[in-house]
Amino acid sequence: MKQTRILLIGDQNAGKTSLINALCNESITTFPTIYQEFRKVQIDKLKILIYDCPGNPSNEYNIQQTAPVAAIAINLEHQNPLLYLEYHHNLVKDKPLIIFIGCKCDKTLHSYNSIKQQISKILNIQNVILLFTSALNQKEIAKFKEDLSQLLYLSGQIFDDDLQSQHRNASYIEEQDQQFLNKWSQFLNCCCMCLKKEE
Numbered sequence: 001m002k003q004t005r006i007l008l009i010g011d012q013n014a015g016k017t018s019l020i021n022a023l024c025n026e027s028i029t030t031f032p033t034i035y036q037e038f039r040k041v042q043i044d045k046l047k048i049l050i051y052d053c054p055g056n057p058s059n060e061y062n063i064q065q066t067a068p069v070a071a072i073a074i075n076l077e078h079q080n081p082l083l084y085l086e087y088h089h090n091l092v093k094d095k096p097l098i099i100f101i102g103c104k105c106d107k108t109l110h111s112y113n114s115i116k117q118q119i120s121k122i123l124n125i126q127n128v129i130l131l132f133t134s135a136l137n138q139k140e141i142a143k144f145k146e147d148l149s150q151l152l153y154l155s156g157q158i159f160d161d162d163l164q165s166q167h168r169n170a171s172y173i174e175e176q177d178q179q180f181l182n183k184w185s186q187f188l189n190c191c192c193m194c195l196k197k198e199e
Contacts, residue, residue, distance in 0.1 A: 001045065001047055001160075002045060002046050002047070002159070002160065003046070003047045003048070003049070003158065003159055003160075004046070004047075004048055004049075004068065004069060004152055004157055004158045004159060005048070005049045005050075005051070005067040005068065005069065006048055006049070006050045006051070006067060006069045006070070006071050006099075007050075007051045007053065007067040007069070007070045007071070007092060007095070008050050008051060008052050008053060008071045008073060009053045009070070009071070009072055009073070009088050009091060009092065010053075010055060010072055010073030010074060010075070010088060010101075010103075011055050011073070011074070011075050011078070011083070011084055011088075012054075012055030013075060014055060014073040014074060014075040014103050014104075015073060015075060015103035015104050015135055016052055016053075016055065016073045016103070017037075017052055018103075018135040019101070019103055019133065019135050020039050020041065020050055020052055021135065022135040022136075022141045023041045023043075023141065023144075023145065024039065024041055037051075037052045038050065038051050038052065039052060043145050043148065043149045044149060046149055046152065046153075046158065048152075050071075051067060067095070068095065068096045068097060068157045069095065069096070069097045069098075069099065069152065069155075069157050070091075070092035070095040070097070070098045070099070071098075071099045071100075071101055072085070072088045072089065072092070072098065072099070072100050072101065073101045073103050074100060074101065074102050074103060074115070075103060075104060076102045076103060076104050076105055076107065076108035076110050076115070076132075077104040077107045077108055081102075081108075081110060081115070082115075082118055082122060085119065085122055085123065086122060086123065089123055096155070096157055097129075097152075097155045098129065099129045099130075099131060099148075099151065100119055100128060100129060100130045100131070101130075101131050101132075101133065102115055102130060102131065102132040102133070103133065103134070104134055104135075105132040105133060105140065106134040106136060106137055106140070107134075112130065112132050115130060116128050116130045129151065131144060131147055131148065131151075
């Protein structure tokens with residue numbers, strides 16, 4: 001089984017979590033991501049572990065060094081979709097592969113070529129990898145899966161087995177993941193306790 005890891009960052013309400021849900025054949029979400037979460041996405045014989053980061057640009061992301069691929073989600077529905085582009089790019093500029101994802105392409109007047117040219121101009125980079133998609137459109141998601149899969153294979157940023165053989169600190173990352181799950185579980189338990197008290 002081939003595997004890789006992707007760090008997904010971007011503006012709040014860009015559609016990052018909804019995109020992941022669509023890739024997992026789940027319903028979209030209207031709740032913002034508060035803590036960094038990780039999700040497993042299967043595309044044919046490729047397993048992708050995606051780190052879904054909170055969308056508030058005022059918060060520092062926990063950049064995982066074991067994620068060789070970075071994806072920057074752009075909210076095409078926004079009037080100025082590239083407002084925080086330099087900020088997000090600066091966080092992941094040392095990654096081997098950076099992909100820009102134009103989300104909510106069904107709700108925008110921004111064209112693919114226009115966004116690609118703007119990214120190239122703002123960041124002063126020539127080879128911009130941009131994918132347009134919409135979590136609400138199954139055909140768009142199917143195309144996105146195919147394009148993403150091909151791109152990852154061509155880039156060489158996929159590995160055999162679990163990435164532990166590729167990265168020395170993979171065990172540390174797994175430990176951090178488990179700590180997050182424990183904290184999230186405690187948070188949900190507290191919420192349930194509060195709801196019961198209100199009843």
